[in-house]
Every structure is written in structure tokens, then in C-alpha cells.
Amino acid sequence: MRVPPGVALRLAAGGMLAGVLLGGTAVAAAEEVSFRAADRMETVLAGGRERTVLTGAVEVVVDGATIVRADVVEVLGDQFEIIIARGAVQVIDEEANVEIASERLFFDRERSVLRIQGSTLLIDRDNEVVVKGGFMEYHQESGEATVQIGVRILKPDLVARSEFAHYRRHENTVDLSGMPVVTQNGDEYRAMRIFVDLNRDSVRMEGQIRGTITVS
Secondary structure, three states: OOOOOEEEEEEEEEEEEEEEEEEOOOOOOOOEEEOOOOOOOEEEEOOOEEEEEEEEEEEEEOOOOOEEEEEEEEEEEEOOOEEEEEEEEEEEEEOOOEEEEEEEEEEEOOOOOOEEEEEEEEEEOOOEEEEEEEEEEEEOOOOEEEEEEEEEEEEEEEEEEEOOOOEEOOOOEEEEEOOOEEEEOOOOEOOOEEEEEOOOOEEEEOOOOEEEEOOO
16 A cells, blocks of 8 residues: 555554544544654555555654654554664654654564664653663663663763663663763762762762762
């Protein structure tokens, strides 16, 4: 099935088209997933082979709260449970006030898990924290993110870097390993593992601890 450019569709679970948006007017009520593509859409709704590919300035809205934007998006499964996006990927979690940007995304809607690859950026606006890395697995329900490869944690008055990090946004803590370094208010800390409480600006270290403290 091909859909003309500029047409948006809303999908119901079970592989049925719930409605078509023409010029922003819904013909039928939406259920869980809606999307819009500027260029092209191809879809297969046959049982066991459900697949929709959207190309060109794509926007997908999941459960009314999570927005996925990308150059190309694939929606897979009879419940549209898998979303794969690539090219200028942007994810906005409106409930959590979190924004994610990268080049590739694998989104498991059933588990509320996002796997993000390629120069990944997570902005946690409520906690004023920015997380960067080369790979990230983010769990929406728990608010936990596992980050690998060139990790950077940025916060006013604090910068952390490592090769591996576990960020818990509900607790606002981060565990760092893989040559971690934390710079805070001009002081620098190094160790095998570093644990940072971002609410209290406290640092705990384990193994081969080194530090430089600036005395004013």
C-alpha cells in the first residue's frame, strides 16, 4: 500500500488503519500510534508480515506522549511494537521532559526500551543533566540509561567522562567506570569507579583514587 506525500495515518493495534488525516482532519479516531511522512510511505498489513516504512521528515507519536522524528522510520509488528528510525533521529518524551538525539534508534514499545546508536545525546531538562555517548539503552519507566563509548555527563559546575556509565534520572545519580574522571568546581577526581549524586553534588570513589583540589 502506498500513501501520497503529506498524508498522515493513525494506526490501531492489530494491523488495522484506524483513520486518515487529510489536512489535519481525522476521518476516524486514533488509538495508539500516529505518524506523518513528507515524502513516501509503504505498508504491508498481511498477518505475520506487518511492516510500515516512512520516508522524509517523518514524525511518529506513540501513546500520545513520545514523539519520534527521523529521516526514515520503520514500524514493525501487528501491534506496532517495534519502531526503527535512522537519520537525524530525535525522541521527545513529553511525560519525562527528556529529549534524545542520535543517528539510529531501536524502540521496543512493549518494554518501553530505547536503544540508541551513533553520537547519542540525552537531555534531562528536569534534572538539568546532559548525557552523551556512542551507545545508549534507555528505559522509559525506570528512567535508567546505560551509556557506553566516550561518555560525557554535563551539569552546571560538574563534568564527568568515562567509557561506561549508568544514569538513574529518578534518583539523579550516575555510576562511572572505564577511566572515569569527574571535574567539579575546579577540582578533579580519578579512580577505578566513581559514584556521583547529582542532587547533592557528592562524589564517592573506589580503587586507585587520585585527585586535585583547588584551594582558594
